[in-house]
Amino acid sequence: MSHLRLKATLVGLALCCLHAPPGWADVGGSYGDDGATVRMNEEETAALPTTAQVAGSTVRYVYDFRVHCDQSAAGAVENNCRAAIMACDGTNGPGPLTDVLRREVSAAGVAGPWRLIGTTCYPPASIRPQVTLTMIRNAFHLTPWAKPVVDTQPAGNVTLVNLKTYYRIVWSTDGFQPGEVNVIDPTTMLGHRVEIRPRAQSYSYNFGDGQSSGPTMSEGGVYPTGDVVHRYPKAGQYVVSVTTTWSADFRVDGGAWAPIPDSVVVPGPDTTVTVKAARGVLVNE
Known part of the structure; x- marks a missing residue:
């Protein structure tokens, strides 16, 4: 030592x-x-x-x-x-x-x-x-997070009543996604190189009809393997969003990574999902 x-x-x-x-x-x-x-x-x-x-x-x-x-x-x-x-x-x-x-x-x-x-x-x-842990925690809370935008399948955020709808997260291009490294301004860290690497601790999906899914580690997916799914019982427009609980690792001057003993909950942007009712129509051919 x-x-x-x-x-x-x-x-x-x-x-x-x-x-x-x-x-x-x-x-x-x-x-x-x-x-x-x-x-x-x-x-x-x-x-x-x-x-x-x-x-x-x-x-x-x-x-x-x-x-x-x-x-x-x-x-x-x-x-x-x-x-x-x-x-x-x-x-x-x-x-x-x-x-x-x-x-x-x-x-x-x-x-x-x-x-x-x-x-x-x-x-x-x-x-x-x-550099102190308080300084690192403060920098962690100021991280510009990437935004988890909800995307659904069927495409276009339009689905049908009682149809299994698949949800997935599409990250915005601005901000830091899970695993990306944010290098903090050295002037705020006494001249040291402090890096913060965000981790998504969990996601909570709000389907807009009073139902939700999570916390889960899943970013969802598409048919047939996606594991975040929901069926809407009636037609309408529903405001859907994902809330992310973030944690992170840090290191100083290229040293070993260590977890930051803290987390922050960040709500994502709203996405409107339109649910339509399908009905059968007889046609004379």
Whole structure:
């Protein structure tokens, strides 16, 4: 496991050149000197002590904050690793998950070893800004979605009473369809390349006569294999639409894809389906 080192100054204490501590805790917690899991809240992070009495002498505490990163398959440290981003969902702090390290400096200026004393989702503002899950969620909600337009068979959105009518989704050319990648403006992501890849989580079809189908993963189809079908019991004009529940994956700076823990429901445009009554007519030939 590798970590991106980020320098920070806490309450005016200058940090010197650092050496990696002997071990790092897994994402989701860290270990203090007593072996207990420590996840610091905002108040605890802001109130870290600067001095302590050790063996009758006053020692100074110096802190370092490092983004808690995982390691890619190639062995390179990801600058904005997904594990650190995913660990802080906004409700427990803006993130990313950051390791809090501390060392003691004696009155004579002798510095002790670095110790990992905890993690926090409230990193000091003085460290280099990082992409957060909140930023990614906001970008996800601003995605210009492609519109799922309803198309029916028989063709022309005209059908007959009690005739099995097949429905399918035809995506608009504007916006992002499932599987397409939206590259977010780097100026809104602190200069990083953030990509969002939408996924259709489900579709709900409204047939306009009080009946519906879904949620389903099916985009429908045509005769004879289409699996979204409906029969209208009487003639008339019916306003049909599809509502899509979207989810998405994201990645930062070409790293591994990870799911965004969120979804958004987007109604599609209306399509009018005309249902006609068919009747038999005797003709004299």
